Amino acid sequence: MENQYKIIHQSSIVVDLHNDYMEERVNHPEHRLFANSKHHTDLARLKEGGVNVQFFVIWTRPDDHENHFTRAVELIDILNHDIDECNGEIKLAGSYSDILSTVANGKIAAVLCLEGGQLIGDNVDNINKLYTHGMRYLTLAWNYGTEWCGGANDDDSKGLTQFGKQVINRLNELGVMIDVSHVNKKSLDDVLAHTEQTIIATHSGAYAVNPVKRNLRDEHIKEIARRGGIIGSVFYPYFLNNTDKATINDVMNHINYIRNLTGSVDCIALGSDFDGIEITPDGLENVSKFPNLTKALFDSGYKPDEITKILGQNALRVFKNICG
């Protein structure tokens, strides 16, 4: 059927694990969620794209701020303000039941997440404060990591320190998902050795398809899958094929590879990185275009229940298990 993919898309809960709206918002204060965003994300286009659950990223450039924790709280206030401007159409969610009730009411659930260990300001107790504000995953490092966890551009000898292990322990105690996108190989190995917890990679591809540092090696993909975790398919052309031009087929190459490697779709999710990327694949230009990916999955022979898992059920499964 010509339109079957649309029916699958509309009947699925669509979850995007990684959106950098806040980065555009800070650089261009006139870009606002409720209307008028000039870049990848706003309310009207989230609705058009059938997005039901949007993770909004709080991020700081590591060399930009004296006190990253203070800046994180300021950015969270700005995000809450922008969500309020949407007149109830978007609601911050902190639990699985929050998400389900918001989606059942036809609204978009927003989930707060933080990208980069610098944001906790070298104090594990700040993790509790950020949790209270709504943080439900922490990306342990950005491209340049911290003293306690190496990032993708750091030396591969740099691993997780004792303090880093305390961070992992605190995240586990609170029920905050551990995101290893951007984490370098040594630190990722250390995280896996330190905890048995399910972990996630919110916006990464497969290294075997495109060997760049931000993509995941086979052994890490298999271990994330074995633990019941998820990998958000990222849309950044350089991560997809190492050029500045990509198509939905390039996104599908990573999805197909991970499905074949792990034997199921259960670890595959969406992590667009919209508004955090300056270029996008053809057909996935902004948040209104997610249905095109559903069409590509359908046309590639994925079954409706597999598509529903990739679009959101896998992410919701992990969120429910870890965040409650």
Ligand SMILES: [Zn+2]
């Ligand atoms: Zn990122």
